[in-house]
Amino acid sequence: MNAGIPAASGHAAAEQVLDVHETACCVVGGGPGGLMLALLLARRGVPVTLLEAHATFDRDFRGDTVHPAILEILDEIGLADRLHQRQHVKMYGPTIPTADGPVMLFDMRLLLKTRFPYIMWMPQPIFLDFLATAGRECPSFRLVMGATVRQLLTEDGAVRGVRYRDTDGWHAVRAALTVAADGRFSRLRKLAGLRAIPTSSPVELLWFRLPRLAGDPEGTGIVSPRFGKKQVLLMIDRADHWQVGYFFPAGDYPKLRAAGVEVMRQSIVALEPRFAENVQALTDWKQFSLLSVASSRCPRWYRPGLLMIGDAAHTMTPAAGAGIKYAIEDAVVAANMLAEPLLARGVRLSDLAEVQRRREWPTRLIQAFGAWGLRQLGGRLRSGSAGPVPRWLPWLFRLPFVARLAARMLAFGVWRVHVESSIVPTTRLPV
Numbered sequence: 001m002n003a004g005i006p007a008a009s010g011h012a013a014a015e016q017v018l019d020v021h022e023t024a025c026c027v028v029g030g031g032p033g034g035l036m037l038a039l040l041l042a043r044r045g046v047p048v049t050l051l052e053a054h055a056t057f058d059r060d061f062r063g064d065t066v067h068p069a070i071l072e073i074l075d076e077i078g079l080a081d082r083l084h085q086r087q088h089v090k091m092y093g094p095t096i097p098t099a100d101g102p103v104m105l106f107d108m109r110l111l112l113k114t115r116f117p118y119i120m121w122m123p124q125p126i127f128l129d130f131l132a133t134a135g136r137e138c139p140s141f142r143l144v145m146g147a148t149v150r151q152l153l154t155e156d157g158a159v160r161g162v163r164y165r166d167t168d169g170w171h172a173v174r175a176a177l178t179v180a181a182d183g184r185f186s187r188l189r190k191l192a193g194l195r196a197i198p199t200s201s202p203v204e205l206l207w208f209r210l211p212r213l214a215g216d217p218e219g220t221g222i223v224s225p226r227f228g229k230k231q232v233l234l235m236i237d238r239a240d241h242w243q244v245g246y247f248f249p250a251g252d253y254p255k256l257r258a259a260g261v262e263v264m265r266q267s268i269v270a271l272e273p274r275f276a277e278n279v280q281a282l283t284d285w286k287q288f289s290l291l292s293v294a295s296s297r298c299p300r301w302y303r304p305g306l307l308m309i310g311d312a313a314h315t316m317t318p319a320a321g322a323g324i325k326y327a328i329e330d331a332v333v334a335a336n337m338l339a340e341p342l343l344a345r346g347v348r349l350s351d352l353a354e355v356q357r358r359r360e361w362p363t364r365l366i367q368a369f370g371a372w373g374l375r376q377l378g379g380r381l382r383s384g385s386a387g388p389v390p391r392w393l394p395w396l397f398r399l400p401f402v403a404r405l406a407a408r409m410l411a412f413g414v415w416r417v418h419v420e421s422s423i424v425p426t427t428r429l430p431v
């Protein structure tokens with residue numbers, strides 16, 4: 001055991017630790033939730049160390065949406081205009097295919113009280129890099145990339161930091177508070193003995209890229225679904241390629257594989273004939289990732305010295321399309337509640353419980369909606385009636401109050417979250 005380091009959970013605890021860093025808050029996971037929390041705490045002058053397992057932010061299994069609620073939050077801390085200078089496209093409302101062609105269900109420009117009546121589509125690596133860059137402008141922000149947390153440090157039953165590995169070996173971070181923002185497969189959740197309970201049944205999909213070819217329509221960033229009887233194809237236009245989700249009845253993957261890549265290519269083209277050329281790039285099953293998506297939620301998001309936020313506390317499904325928004329809103333509430341106690345190095349268990357209390361109901365609500373969406377999708381895929389979209393649906397959204405309510409819910413949800421005035425800079429940072 002290294003002198004001065006509390007007991008470590010997990011194996012390899014006896015290996016040599018190269019250095020021990022002291023900080024007020026150690027955030028594990030540089031996704032949207034972890035980065036936003038570290039940024040806000042550092043803005044308030046709290047010493048914070050953020051540990052991210054990957055060496056870069058460049059990953060595939062991520063959403064690309066920045067909702068109006070998040071753009072407003074970034075505006076509150078003076079960063080929205082800077083963000084708009086990075087590569088993005090704007091989506092003003094969801095578009096669905098109908099027998100009469102594509103229809104925009106409702107238009108968020110109905111929302112008059114926001115500067116940002118659109119969902120910004122920004123490749124997540126760019127968004128995360130933006131948050132990291134803003135964080136690095138604060139003297140008390142420390143980001144370590146390529147740092148995989150493997151163990152918790154505990155003292156008298158409380159978490160007091162972590163041990164992580166990088167290419168050099170083992171390191172330790174001692175902290176008054178450790179925040180697990182390490183996503184849906186959270187290692188910290190397991191190490192802390194906290195458990196997540198499923199809140200929806202799983203839906204299976206294949207997730208893959210198609211090349212963008214000369215002659216493809218201009219990159220709009222729009223998500224377009226295509227409905228077959230037993231398949232739904234979700235096409236996300238990512239400017240330099242197409243990100244595609246192919247939903248099929250749960251349990252059918254062995255059958256799909258046995259039929260072969262050529263049959264898979266034909267099935268994609270049957271759903272979207274425009275991809276006839278693009279699918280020629282699919283030659284091997286290695287190009288497809290099989291994902292099983294379901295939501296889950298932890299009954300308890302904390303224990304002494306440890307708080308979970310984002311997908312670690314409540315895994316979201318793509319059906320709700322708002323996991324990034326919820327992770328960032330958790331981070332804002334956590335920063336509002338914990339910045340002062342962290343500056344005084346006196347975080348109480350009741351402070352952590354209050355973060356969960358404030359975030360639990362919004363989370364329950366969106367998960368119930370997402371679970372309903374997945375149930376509908378799963379049932380329709382199984383019964384072979386996935387499409388088309390019912391004819392009455394676009395008509396329903398022509399009612400002004402329905403369209404306005406839907407736009408508000410999509411943009412902001414039920415509960416708005418704001419950054420505490422002590423974190424908001426009094427003078428705006430240069431754009």
Ligand SMILES: Cc1cc2nc3c(=O)[nH]c(=O)nc-3n(C[C@H](O)[C@H](O)[C@H](O)COP(=O)(O)OP(=O)(O)OC[C@H]3O[C@@H](n4cnc5c(N)ncnc54)[C@H](O)[C@@H]3O)c2cc1C
Nearest residue numbers: 029031032033053063149182183310311321322323324327
């Ligand atoms: C296929 C798919 C599509 C989606 N599309 C959307 C969408 O369009 N819009 C939307 O809002 N949401 C979408 N989501 C959900 C969204 O991606 C998540 O809800 C959101 O990313 C959660 O943010 P987070 O910060 O909690 O965790 P994550 O974004 O998962 O970030 C966790 C981070 O922790 C790091 N990490 C993990 N373990 C360790 C460790 N031991 N040590 C150090 N670092 C570690 C990971 O590398 C990662 O960077 C989608 C999800 C899936 C699966």
